[in-house]
């Protein structure tokens with residue numbers, strides 16, 4: 224029966240059988256993922272109970288949004304989950320880059336220095352920081368930037384970091400996920416070690432973690448190991464696929480207050496910001512997120528095992544522990560990454576009939592091809608694949624609101640490579 228419906232969707236028996244054999248060997252790993260999901264599900268429910276989430280929290284506010292109980296309670300729920308003093312969780316944070324920008328610009332002042340001890344940050348942050356000159360960058364406001372690259376084995380350059388910290392260093396930005404790079408993703412434990420090292424040298428420095436794609440992958444978050452702020456996007460993990468927009472900043476009361484003064488304005492801070500009726504989606508998405516993240520992780524591990532078996536370099540590899548939901552597959556040619564993305568697109572519930580094409584996306588320094596048939600535009604907790612059209616021709620694959628959809632997408636990506644003659648059995 225299963226073969227029949229896969230056949231109807233254009234998948235050959237050879238491809239299904241190859242993939243199912245791989246899945247059979249992943250039972251133990253999938254079990255481990257389910258255990259983490261169970262823990263995080265309970266953590267989220269407990270936070271909702273402790274903060275007395277009620278039906279009244281789902282009511283819409285408009286205009287100034289004064290006394291938006293749903294918004295304020297949701298921020299308390301986020302603060303509880305991340306074990307932080309405060310949170311800013313807003314639809315007015317338009318995306319992850321914006322949330323990071325608000326966290327940075329709210330907490331940095333002219334003359335301060337920003338340090339990244341984990342190499343070059345995510346592409347879109349280059350314009351924000353001013354690594355790539357841009358209108359309105361932190362550099363234009365007199366904030367300088369310093370970077371210490373990871374060592375060639377992916378570990379921290381502790382000597383270099385020590386040398387880089389100076390009297391101007393105000394904020395350290397640590398990106399948990401690899402993003403569009405082939406460096407390893409950092410475990411929360413590793414992030415904790417880095418923060419402890421930095422705080423030992425300069426105790427009052429603000430340690431911020433770009434937590435995009437990392438939420439609920441482990442049972443602890445960077446705020447459990449000393450981060451002063453964690454920042455992320457609601458159209459990634461913690462929105463559970465239901466949040467239609469938004470970002471979050473959790474952390475110390477002061478850091479969050481500083482960010483809120485930048486998001487709205489000095490004096491108004493967290494007091495304004497109507498939620499226009501989307502609160503229920505933000506709560507319900509957060510509630511589902513641990514299970515959605517588990518499905519996405521299973522998809523990532525499934526893809527790693529399939530493509531590694533076919534002789535491609537995959538990061539992380541088939542057996543490595545996971546610290547984010549991203550899987551990269553180095554497909555070695557533009558044709559292969561385009562076919563992979565077409566396969567993902569064709570497996571989508573939405574826009575399955577369109578063909579993805581590379582384009583010059585704002586904020587990126589090369590053409591990028593993106594496959595996504597999403598209910599929420601650009602949502603990358605939904606099954607999606609992105610690939611910058613540049614060496615080493617790696618595709619970055621993530622998401623899937625259900626494991627079965629992730630599985631179909633990966634199988635279909637392989638079918639496309641087979642159809643194009645790039646993979647032969």
Ligand SMILES: *Cc1c(COP(=O)(O)O)cnc(C)c1O
Nearest residue numbers: 318319320345400402433435456
């Ligand atoms: C996605 C992502 C961002 C930016 O988020 P957008 O919502 O795309 O603006 C920043 N950092 C990392 C590591 C990301 O994965």
